[in-house]
Amino acid sequence: MTPRERILAAMRRQQPDRLPFVFGMTPPIQAEFERQTGASNAAEFYDFDERGVGFGPSPTPADFAPYYAGREFSGPAHIDGTWGFATVAMEGDTHFRHFESPFDGKEFSVDDALTYPIPDFDNPVRYTTVAEQNAAWHAKGYATRHIAGFCTYDLSWLIRGYEPFLMDMAMESEAALVLMDRVSDAVAAQMRQMAGRGTDIVGVGEDVGGQTALMMSPTLWRGQIKPRLAKIIAAAKNAKPDVLFFYHSDGNIDVIIPDLIEIGVDILNPVQPECMDPVAIKEQYGDQLAFWGAVGTQTTMPFGTPQDVCDCVHHLFETVGKGGGFLCSPSHVLEPEVPWANIEAFIDACRECVYD
Numbered sequence: 001m002t003p004r005e006r007i008l009a010a011m012r013r014q015q016p017d018r019l020p021f022v023f024g025m026t027p028p029i030q031a032e033f034e035r036q037t038g039a040s041n042a043a044e045f046y047d048f049d050e051r052g053v054g055f056g057p058s059p060t061p062a063d064f065a066p067y068y069a070g071r072e073f074s075g076p077a078h079i080d081g082t083w084g085f086a087t088v089a090m091e092g093d094t095h096f097r098h099f100e101s102p103f104d105g106k107e108f109s110v111d112d113a114l115t116y117p118i119p120d121f122d123n124p125v126r127y128t129t130v131a132e133q134n135a136a137w138h139a140k141g142y143a144t145r146h147i148a149g150f151c152t153y154d155l156s157w158l159i160r161g162y163e164p165f166l167m168d169m170a171m172e173s174e175a176a177l178v179l180m181d182r183v184s185d186a187v188a189a190q191m192r193q194m195a196g197r198g199t200d201i202v203g204v205g206e207d208v209g210g211q212t213a214l215m216m217s218p219t220l221w222r223g224q225i226k227p228r229l230a231k232i233i234a235a236a237k238n239a240k241p242d243v244l245f246f247y248h249s250d251g252n253i254d255v256i257i258p259d260l261i262e263i264g265v266d267i268l269n270p271v272q273p274e275c276m277d278p279v280a281i282k283e284q285y286g287d288q289l290a291f292w293g294a295v296g297t298q299t300t301m302p303f304g305t306p307q308d309v310c311d312c313v314h315h316l317f318e319t320v321g322k323g324g325g326f327l328c329s330p331s332h333v334l335e336p337e338v339p340w341a342n343i344e345a346f347i348d349a350c351r352e353c354v355y356d
Helices: 003-011 027-037 110-115 130-139 152-160 162-171 174-196 218-239 254-262 278-285 306-318 340-352
Strands: 050-052 077-079 086-089 097-100 143-148 201-205 244-248 267-269 290-295 326-330
Touching: 003 050, 003 143, 003 290, 003 326, 027 340, 110 174, 130 143, 143 174, 143 244, 152 162, 152 174, 152 218, 162 174, 162 218, 174 201, 174 218, 201 218, 201 267, 218 244, 218 254, 254 278, 278 290, 290 306, 306 326, 306 340
Parallel strands: 050 143, 143 201, 201 244, 244 267, 267 290, 290 326
Antiparallel strands: 077 086, 086 097
């Protein structure tokens, strides 16, 4: 099989020739990878089966500086040029940041929600190279994917502020509902444009799960988040009916998995094993979902031995990977605590997993 055939078969719940795998890295692990291998691109060095594609900047970028006039940050800050939230460096840390909202300490009105700068994701000028990127990777035998790092819930609280936004949701604030509509319309446009230009896998990240349960009631999620996510998925699939839709949420989201299936999610990520049982999830939903992830980054990767990592991968291959429908990956980007020997063990174990 070509890499593209392999990953598309697996994500369509068919059995490929071998287990596909990927992993992501934080900057300290990226630096260690470069020291260990002399390479700079893990996808190329380890020949991952998929490659990312992206779009261009806005020809008319928004100016978010007025929202932070007079603000004093606790450390070096960067204002995101697309959505306008700020990330602030934490002293003594290598890559963690905390977020600050444009509306921290401020009232948030319907007019604020209507006038806040939302990205022009439906501007075709931003996507002029996407079809070419897809064609180039496909010609080399690789699948392509585009995942939006944030979606309706995350982006709305990043703009509004975390606790105020949760209160707004609970109170069914008109301003919050308007903001979520505008945000989800923009993400829907992004998915439509990327899928319509030939991307194999599109999707979103939206962390609605905590360690043991949703961060909100299932009723609240179904009333305010689900319809907007359904709109986003429909936009992608209307543009490209065979596109695979990838949905990421850390934490325990078991209670909404049937809802995700109902609205068209094809791939669930990361199936965080410290929060949900990947084997049980496969047994219950494996005829309707493919799975991407499942190797623990709270436990196995940082704190296990290389043999523990190897055993974990083989166990997942024999259970979650049975019959296909599984891409093996750590459940998060690899943090500085992960020993290099464990990364090598993960790669070696994945390469050993060949289907009959």
